[in-house]
Amino acid sequence: MLNLDNLSVWFGGGRDRVDAVRNASFCVNSGASFGIVGESGSGKSTILRAVMGLIPNWSGTISVDGRPVDKKREKSFYKVAQMVFQDPYASLHPRHSVDQVLGETLYLHGFSDIDHRVVKLLDDVGLGAKFRFRYPHQLSGGQRQRVAIARALAPEPSILLLDEPTSALDVSVQAEILNLLTDLRIKHGLTYVMVSHDLSVVGHMCEKLAVMQDGKIVEIMDVETLRRAKASHPYSQELLAASI
């Protein structure tokens, strides 16, 4: 479903050049859930942003659904892949109501039965129609993240890129959002790529994961290996030790 081959991302140029991601390659099968872990600055979010076309400077190949993407994404790309951002307090427009946020997304993707779809999206993420005309400041962190997930689901994508979807939330709310994501994946047959610094969250949600350090993927393993604490790379072992 998603294939990265030799992806490199850099910022700046000349003396100030920073290589944020270096030769990252992995593939995610359709319907699978793939995790990326690492400390801050290791380039895990940058990979997601590069896939979504939010970063101009990258090289290598990104193919989605078997087709390599161009530097400039086509509109049809965003019908396949959508992203949920880390901070629900920053990713919703403070002066747009939930209805506007979802309605605009649906309009831009050329849906006609917007009214009906907004209600359906809100039901899907467990909020219900009574939240339709609220503004972000009238919602709690968990409710906001649900709206952000509804917005990502609006174009009916097959891949969701999740950038630390629960790191700004309390543990009790985190459990609700993770359960919601699990349900949605089963219901819509979604493919997930999830970035997190929390190994236990990735262990709960994903089947395979990549460990990143300094812009490089140092190890790709499945969750069974993680559970049995049998990581082979010293950095992954260190991460494991720090999070148990």
Added chain:
Amino acid sequence: MNLLDVENLWVKFPTRQGVFDAVRGVSFTLGRERLGIVGESGSGKSMTGRAILRLIRPPGIVTASQISLEGDDLMVKSERQMREVRGQRISMVMQDPKFSLNPVMTIAQQIIEAYRLHNKASKSEAYAKSVEMLEAVSIRDPERVMRAYPHEMSGGMGQRIMIAMMLIPNPEILIADEPTSALDVSVQRQVLSIIDKLVTDRGMGLIFISHDLNLVADFCDRVLIMYSGRVVEVCDADKLRDAKHPYTRGLLNSLPRLDSPCGKLQVLTRDPAWSDAPSVSGRV
């Protein structure tokens, strides 16, 4: 001998909808130990920490039967007398170093200021002492760090500088308000072990405020669990896993575990009775 004795602490904020009680009748004592306060956001744990230092500004109202520091009641002190308590006897490490360090002062200026405010010392003495303190929080190349500005530091380094600055006046109590939640897992442990070492070496009391149950269970001696402004349970940290209160159990069960995979996580169902019952006392 208790360092700190807090009895029946209330923090109230008048709003248009009536008075909002952020902290409701919290009592606890602190000896030379590590006391953890855990709870969700909005449970009043940070407010408790700030109320002890009398950092809550009007229109917020703080009332308590007593907040005494070694028999010295903090509630009756004037603002000027409080300034001698803050930093000198009780100091506080805040959550995010980005907001608690002064962006237009070098690290040297800030640490030296903290030291000279409470000690009569010449500049060069204060400088030497500051470098020593930075070394104690395991900062490599302290001389360079002293010349730097806060934006040149990473989050982990900034937090260690904050700890150095808070410990340099040698307080009796350190209040750490989520000192590691802005940091990476790998750096978290480092910062915690530094706090731990300094607290044990100096025989200080530590109040450790956090939302991370596992961290508190590992790191503290005794834990208060707060829910909507009151303490619902007090237990020893090593017995946190056998906690009785449904709220604590709910929080523990909602954490994903690496060693025991499950299809669905348990979701906390809140019982309104939890917030109505009176606060459990954490006094020894």
